[in-house]
Amino acid sequence: MAAREKYDEAQVIEQLRNQATCKVAFGKVIEHYSSQLYWQIRRMVIDHDDANDVLQNTFLKAWTSIDNFRGDAKLSTWLYKIAINESITFVNKKKAMNQMSIDDEESFLVNQLESDEWFDGDEAQINLQKAIASLPEKQRLVFNLRYYDEMKYDEMSEILGTSEGALKASYHHAVKKIEQYLGETG
């Protein structure tokens, strides 16, 4: 089996700027980031098929605007920004299509979870996902990035355009609300 080529971000960015090598380089970007972006998107949209569509849109958007990426920020930051925007847009569109209010968001996400054939969590995992779904959008985003991806606050700050202090406060509130929710539901 051929050894997988090591991913060198600086080299890939250099190749992305060259018309002759940009497509191959973007293939490397997809290979390197698809998994981590998928899980971030999946935790926001819940359903696997929806996550697949949003991930596809994320890479297409990144590819068609690759000329705008000048290497000032990290590639991962730029991709996460696109992925999060796409996820939020998707969830809002879906809510609008189903004519839901903000209060219905939690039940909408829970329904998504229960109808998803690619979710096989036990009772505890369902409860945790319900608790996360009960959070406001920004807190849900911060909680997912910190709890599951263990993302540092400074990187999160670059992606979300929010101060580190505000993100820490958001995470703190999210944890308290989840603990309270899980305490009440048993």
Added chain:
Amino acid sequence: MKHEDSTILNKYGKDSGFKVPENYFADFNKRMADMLPDVEITPIDVKPTMWQRVRPLVYLAAMFAGVWCMMSVFNMLNGSGDMNSVRAVAEKLSDDKGNVEDFIMSGSVSDYDILNYEDSVAMSNEENVSDVDQSK
């Protein structure tokens, strides 16, 4: 150190219960790479700007100016330094020389002094002669 999320972490862990179909990521990567449309990449203009070219020289000049300023301030604060003494003496000499030259150039003052001197000498001589005559 106890993390604020340790209660959730201990009880629920990090497995969210979400799954993906087998070989999903390998298939996705291939499918995605195949569907990328052609795009036009604009090469980045790497020609340096005027400021980027002169910046090292400006920084160097600023550094030298800073060092010169520091040395000036240092010398000012230590006024009794050797260099200052030499400079002060040189300035004093220069001033004295100027006064002497002024004095030489001013002829009327010199003539007046000379006349006064001659008058006083003449008067003194006359007094001496009259004293000698009286004693005779």
